Amino acid sequence: QVQLVESGGGLAQPGGSLRLPCAASGFTFSSYAMNWARQAPGKGLEWVSGIYSDGSDTYYADSVKGRFTISRDNAKNTVYLQMNSLKPEDTAVYYCAKAKSGTVVVGDLRELDYWGQGTQVTVSS
Secondary structure (H helix, E strand, O other), X not given: OXXXXXXXXXEEOOOOOEXXXXXXXXXXXXXXXXXXXXXXXXXXXXXXXXXXXXXXXXXXXXXXXXXXXXXXXXXXXEEEEEEOOOOHHHOEEEEEXXXXXXXXXXXXXXXXXXXXXXXXXXEOO
């Protein structure tokens, strides 16, 4: 069965960095785009970033563009989210999610069919 396991969350100071890995199993990882989404306290799910199955293209929400970087290692079945210049408004539970195809549909959560359990990121001084 499909499993997605995020890690790397925690407390960071404003301006700091965190790196979130997501380990995938139960499907042919290199055939599917992968995405990150987040849910801040009291708010809905927000798509954050996506990467094509072969890593050739990446996409970002305007709120994180220039600060976050998505990458993947198909040999390790792992997708990463490098978060730099963190802001308090980045505080959220971060989820990795498998897409239904090898390409990214920017911002469309309906295109994501499996989700991890999430990892908490808190940005505070």
